Amino acid sequence: MQLFYHTGRYFELVFNAFRRPERFSIYWKQIVHEVDKIGVQSIGIISLLSLFMGAVICIQTAANIDSGWIPAYTIGFTVRQTLILEFCPTIIPVIMAGKVGSNIASEIGTMRIKEEIDALDIMGVNSAGFLILPKIVAALFIFPFLVVISMFLGIGAGAVVGEMAGVVGYADYEIGIQYDFKPFQVIYAIIKTVVFAFIITSVSAYHGYYTSGGALEVGKSSTQAVVYSIVLIMVTNYIITQLLLV
Amino acid sequence: MIEVVNLFKEFNGQQVLHDVDAVFEPGKVNFIIGRSGSGKSVLTKCIVGLFEVTSGQILYDGRDFTSMGRNERKAIRQEIGMLFQGSALFDSLTVLENVMFPLTMFGEMSKEEMTERADFCLKRVQLENAHDKFPSEISGGMQKRVGIARAIAMRPKYLFCDEPNSGLDPQTSIIIDNLIREITLEYGITTVVVSHDMNSVIEIGDNINFVNKGTIWWKGTRKDILKTENQELNDFVYASEFLKQIRHNLG
Numbered sequence: 001m002q003l004f005y006h007t008g009r010y011f012e013l014v015f016n017a018f019r020r021p022e023r024f025s026i027y028w029k030q031i032v033h034e035v036d037k038i039g040v041q042s043i044g045i046i047s048l049l050s051l052f053m054g055a056v057i058c059i060q061t062a063a064n065i066d067s068g069w070i071p072a073y074t075i076g077f078t079v080r081q082t083l084i085l086e087f088c089p090t091i092i093p094v095i096m097a098g099k100v101g102s103n104i105a106s107e108i109g110t111m112r113i114k115e116e117i118d119a120l121d122i123m124g125v126n127s128a129g130f131l132i133l134p135k136i137v138a139a140l141f142i143f144p145f146l147v148v149i150s151m152f153l154g155i156g157a158g159a160v161v162g163e164m165a166g167v168v169g170y171a172d173y174e175i176g177i178q179y180d181f182k183p184f185q186v187i188y189a190i191i192k193t194v195v196f197a198f199i200i201t202s203v204s205a206y207h208g209y210y211t212s213g214g215a216l217e218v219g220k221s222s223t224q225a226v227v228y229s230i231v232l233i234m235v236t237n238y239i240i241t242q243l244l245l246v
Numbered sequence: 247m248i249e250v251v252n253l254f255k256e257f258n259g260q261q262v263l264h265d266v267d268a269v270f271e272p273g274k275v276n277f278i279i280g281r282s283g284s285g286k287s288v289l290t291k292c293i294v295g296l297f298e299v300t301s302g303q304i305l306y307d308g309r310d311f312t313s314m315g316r317n318e319r320k321a322i323r324q325e326i327g328m329l330f331q332g333s334a335l336f337d338s339l340t341v342l343e344n345v346m347f348p349l350t351m352f353g354e355m356s357k358e359e360m361t362e363r364a365d366f367c368l369k370r371v372q373l374e375n376a377h378d379k380f381p382s383e384i385s386g387g388m389q390k391r392v393g394i395a396r397a398i399a400m401r402p403k404y405l406f407c408d409e410p411n412s413g414l415d416p417q418t419s420i421i422i423d424n425l426i427r428e429i430t431l432e433y434g435i436t437t438v439v440v441s442h443d444m445n446s447v448i449e450i451g452d453n454i455n456f457v458n459k460g461t462i463w464w465k466g467t468r469k470d471i472l473k474t475e476n477q478e479l480n481d482f483v484y485a486s487e488f489l490k491q492i493r494h495n496l497g
Contacts, residue, residue, distance in 0.1 A: 122295075
């Protein structure tokens with residue numbers, strides 16, 4: 001019964017968040033602010049993770065290919081496929097769920113316990129729309145860029161590390177990353193990213209919005225936001241993959 | 247004028263308010279007092295629409311708030327100003343931006359006019375030098391005054407103050423009380439104050455509603471409260487031995 005209760009309340013909140021804004025110019029400013037907070041301020045961590053993951057995948061693949069029958073370009077191919085299909089569109093959003101999701105839940109949760117959301121409601125402001133919609137729109141917009149940046153950096157790092165470590169030359173690696181390339185797989189990755197962006201922002205906002213109590217409950221909401229976002233990302237990942245790739 | 251007619255409120259089948267009838271008059275400071283857990287906060291939240299009532303009516307100048315749709319309620323809410331117990335200022339905005347917030351969301355003014363209005367409200371609460379400060383940089387009393395400035399920015403017809411003196415020293419409390427009274431008289435606002443603070447009640451209370459066991463137990467003026475024989479009210483007002491002794495000595 002609790003599952004139905006929370007699901008119903010979640011969809012009600014999302015519906016309210018998408019009601020017509022009171023003033024578009026204010027919402028626009030909020031969206032720009034959120035793009036900076038959610039996206040631009042995450043570029044550093046995402047770049048760092050992508051560089052190291054690309055490098056590690058390259059070395060691991062090379063270490064597992066010790067047969068002369070398997071061509072060296074397989075390393076470039078494997079790095080590309082791993083990054084485009086799974087690491088960038090799924091693991092990066094999981095990391096973002098930890099960084100951005102907990103931030104959203106704690107920010108909105110603190111506003112709830114400090115009666116700031118009540119203040120908005122009493123003024124006649126649609127608090128769900130004002131607080132949640134800009135975050136959702138900003139994440140839907142910026143997450144695909146972050147993921148594409150991550151793909152380029154990861155694949156690039158694989159090339160540099162492969163050459164430096166002497167496991168695969170640039171030429172073979174280049175053949176590998178071009179081999180059997182299907183552009184739809186990038187589209188599939190971006191579709192997943194957009195869905196995960198929606199899950200992270202809306203689920204985290206839901207947990208923050210319905211926080212009650214004090215600082216302890218804000219912490220609890222923040223943890224729940226991350227846990228539920230990650231679980232939903234994993235379940236949705238399977239469903240999207242089944243629908244789009246099989 | 248705000249009228250509460252035969253209001254009932256239940257949470258999960260448990261009755262919190264029952265048979266509540268009250269009238270809050272314009273140009274007067276109307277108090278809701280009562281013990282913790284008596285239902286006064288729930289009553290206030292029902293009146294401002296943060297809680298849906300189980301049954302009954304809430305009339306804002308004859309307009310039934312309980313039967314209104316979302317958009318009609320929105321219109322009424324723009325006539326309401328509220329000062330919260332913890333001030334509920336937006337941490338990420340400066341004092342001036344906090345006061346301007348309702349104007350930017352709903353006011354049909356130019357930026358200069360909005361700044362002028364916010365300036366006026368801040369001057370009214372004697373905070374003309376705090377424009378660029380953030381809520382975390384000012385004292386609790388100043389935060390309350392910013393809260394009042396924000397509440398009056400839209401020229402409300404109804405002002406709600408939830409525990410306006412909680413956490414404030416006696417002298418600052420008197421400043422806040424006087425400000426609430428002056429604003430009420432100056433603009434003819436219907437002011438509803440929820441408080442435990444008997445100093446405020448005696449100082450500025452015109453109409454007093456004592457909530458006990460989920461209903462309005464007693465109504466009267468501040469003069470009436472001093473000579474009432476209502477046992478529950480006396481237990482609340484003269485809670486300490488010291489006050490009981492004073493009352494006894496005064497006869």
